[in-house]
Amino acid sequence: MTEETNNKEMPVSEEPTADSNSETITSKESGETAELKNTELPQEDNSAIALLEEQIAELNDKHIRLLSEFDNYRKRTAKERSELVKTAGEDIFKALLPIIDDFERGLSAMESATDVESLKDGVKLIYNKLNNTLSSKGLEPLNSIGSAFDFDLHEAVTYVSAPSEDMKGKVVDELEKGYMLNGKVIRFAKVVIGN
Numbered sequence: 001m002t003e004e005t006n007n008k009e010m011p012v013s014e015e016p017t018a019d020s021n022s023e024t025i026t027s028k029e030s031g032e033t034a035e036l037k038n039t040e041l042p043q044e045d046n047s048a049i050a051l052l053e054e055q056i057a058e059l060n061d062k063h064i065r066l067l068s069e070f071d072n073y074r075k076r077t078a079k080e081r082s083e084l085v086k087t088a089g090e091d092i093f094k095a096l097l098p099i100i101d102d103f104e105r106g107l108s109a110m111e112s113a114t115d116v117e118s119l120k121d122g123v124k125l126i127y128n129k130l131n132n133t134l135s136s137k138g139l140e141p142l143n144s145i146g147s148a149f150d151f152d153l154h155e156a157v158t159y160v161s162a163p164s165e166d167m168k169g170k171v172v173d174e175l176e177k178g179y180m181l182n183g184k185v186i187r188f189a190k191v192v193i194g195n
Contacts, residue, residue, distance in 0.1 A: 095133045102126045142178035144171045144189045153178060155188040162194030170194055 106122050113119055142153055148170050149156065157175055162168045171191040178189030 092137055095137065096130075099126060099130050099133060102129065138182040140180045142180060142185075142189045144174050144178065144191050147171055149191070149193050153185060153189060154191045156193050157190050159193050159195040167194040 103126060106119070106126060109122070110119060144154060146167075154171065160172060162170075162172065170193070171189075172194040173192040174189055175192065176187075176190040178185065179187045
């Protein structure tokens with residue numbers, strides 16, 4: 001029995017023994033074990049590490065500053081956007097103020113006026129001034145009477161018998177004028193279609 005015991009080999013540990021200045025690292029992929037000795041780094045390596053740490057600190061500082069600048073930009077644009085929404089119609093209102101003044105002068109003149117024709121002329125002048133101001137801001141009326149019915153521009157209120165054969169499917173009457181602002185329909189024309 002002693003021979004059999006001598007012939008059998010005892011499993012040998014492949015892990016190296018670790019002393020106080022060594023470190024054991026096992027690779028996860030291969031399962032191999034390696035030993036690293038804790039030795040003093042040369043002066044060149046210490047300066048390289050210090051340089052890299054300095055670069056890391058500098059990049060972190062740049063990153064923090066960039067995030068801060070972006071946050072400030074986001075807050076500033078949000079504030080500007082809210083102010084723009086609040087005052088978006090300021091220029092149109094400034095353009096309408098003289099027309100309101102004209103209406104007020106006309107109303108005060110109506111109380112003591114005896115000539116109806118001059119009042120009609122005054123109202124027509126104010127109406128033309130209003131139309132010119134609005135058209136200068138991009139407002140255009142839709143001319144619908146006599147044109148073919150268009151779903152993109154018109155809203156059919158009712159159908160009537162066409163006065164002539166060529167007016168079938170066309171706008172016979174306009175109950176409410178439609179308007180476009182800078183090429184976009186802001187109010188559809190309410191029309192009567194010939195049938």
